[in-house]
Amino acid sequence: MYKYHCLNPIAQVGLEKFDETYVKTETPDEADAILVRSAGMHEMEFAKNLKAIARAGAGVNNIPLDKCADQGIVVFNTPGANANGVKELVIAGMLLAARDIVSGIGWVQEHEEDGDLAKATEKAKKAFAGTELAGKKLGVIGLGAIGVLVANTAIHLGMEVYGYDPYVSVDSAWKLSRNIHHAKTVDELYKECDYLTIHVPALPDTKGMINKDAISLMKKDVVVLNFARDTLVDSEAMVDALIAGNVKRYVTDFPTPEIAGVKGAIVIPHLGASTEESEDNCAKMAVQELKDYLENGNITHSVNYPDCDMGVKESGNRITILHKNIPNMIGQLTAVLAKENMNISLMTNKSRKEYAYTMIDVEAEVPMEVEEQLSAIDGVLKIRVIK
Incomplete structure (x- = not known):
């Protein structure tokens, strides 16, 4: 079950793309993901559970991108939708x-x-x-x-x-x-x-x-x-x-x-994207980006992390790691899995300036101690296992 919160009114045609596995929350503190339009977020404190923010629009100057990146929160926008x-x-x-x-x-x-x-x-x-x-x-x-x-x-x-x-x-x-x-x-x-x-x-x-x-x-x-x-x-x-x-x-x-x-x-009073069609398109794209990230770990149209796509998660577990773009990070991550005798069936890594993202598909269940070992590596910002 995933939880989401809307800081601004988001077009219903977009929210309808969330299925029964998604629940809307009254406050952002419980949310896995936040949808936002123009609400200012620079003074907000983000809960540890927050995984992503989707801006239903192109501009993201209302979102603290570096702060989010350092906390392992992927920020999306919707370029072209409006x-x-x-x-x-x-x-x-x-x-x-x-x-x-x-x-x-x-x-x-x-x-x-x-x-x-x-x-x-x-x-x-x-x-x-x-x-x-x-x-x-x-x-x-x-x-x-x-x-x-x-x-x-x-x-x-x-x-x-x-x-x-x-x-x-x-x-x-x-x-x-x-x-x-x-x-x-x-x-x-x-x-x-x-x-x-x-x-x-x-x-x-x-x-x-x-x-x-x-x-x-x-x-x-x-x-x-x-x-x-x-x-x-x-x-x-x-x-x-x-x-x-x-x-x-x-x-x-x-x-x-x-x-x-x-x-x-x-x-003109900021009417550029103020059309029903633009708001609908932005909402649909934002929801789709969040769903693909939460369910499959894929990143599309991020403004603070590299885009990365490994397709729909099949059997087994998918480990996603948001981390600093530093030498030998991949070696350290794979060493932990090798130590636990975990076979890697698919892996990809992308970087964007000082931040990077690694996705690893493994055939076996991922024990909590493995998550803890990966999280303890210097430079790792957030670990998530999609089962």
Whole structure:
């Protein structure tokens, strides 16, 4: 029997994928796994029994990843599950910036009681005249699940698309339209493009990457879109650029006191993944990741441990070991099993920076003393035997 806890409301269509061997708990203290969306977890103390956390979404800045890794808690996210919802809002953001739709709607609301509104409209509408997207250059920074969809859609809108991502995956590369220009540096995008949209994770080296220096390289009247994370853009530099008229529009999905109300800023209340479809997709993926890990030990889409898959557990026992990535760890683990005359039928090991994961299938039952011996090895963080 496995226990799970939801820190936020999780779509029922996802929770329904848990069968009768799973029980929902009222508190996280009893849980084997936690599902979360936006709830902050940095101040939480985690129970010793907690094995995994699944974020129903892509961003994980609300979860203490290093703390979890040190305690042998695997953290999952759901990349791509909400990609289409975000893509559609990015395209909507470009249209809002191009056509001054927001100001036009505001004018109509202000004059809704005008008895001759139709005539007044014909005189006023030229103030809201905009431009078309077709023929404009779009720079996409980050070609992951969302960036690829945005880039491909923009091609169909008649835009000339430039993409930059030094770490683009093989899967993403296959999905990219062949009509997209691949830039070697992000500076190429800054200098060439009329629209720039950013789709990279919030990391120490990406924080504030759209700063004063980056903006100084951009074309005058550029439109910048940020539907990734607010910390990727230096708010002070962006406000200064909007006021000076160097940036025509800044479209962001992250309201902050610094940017809200600034002329030229179109601020959306974090609606990128707020669609029924996105929430359903994220919930289903998160539950599937947890089930595969709890039942088979497989890790897919982890953000603090390496992905590792040994398929469905068959007969016998499967030993899973979360540990530090240090020399001779495999030798120490197998030595314990050899000492107990336990035959290994299948084994795999994967590492990710300072952390690693080892899965071992054995034909016999695993005695408690073997678990204790494995746990006592220096650098081992958590042992689990799946029977």
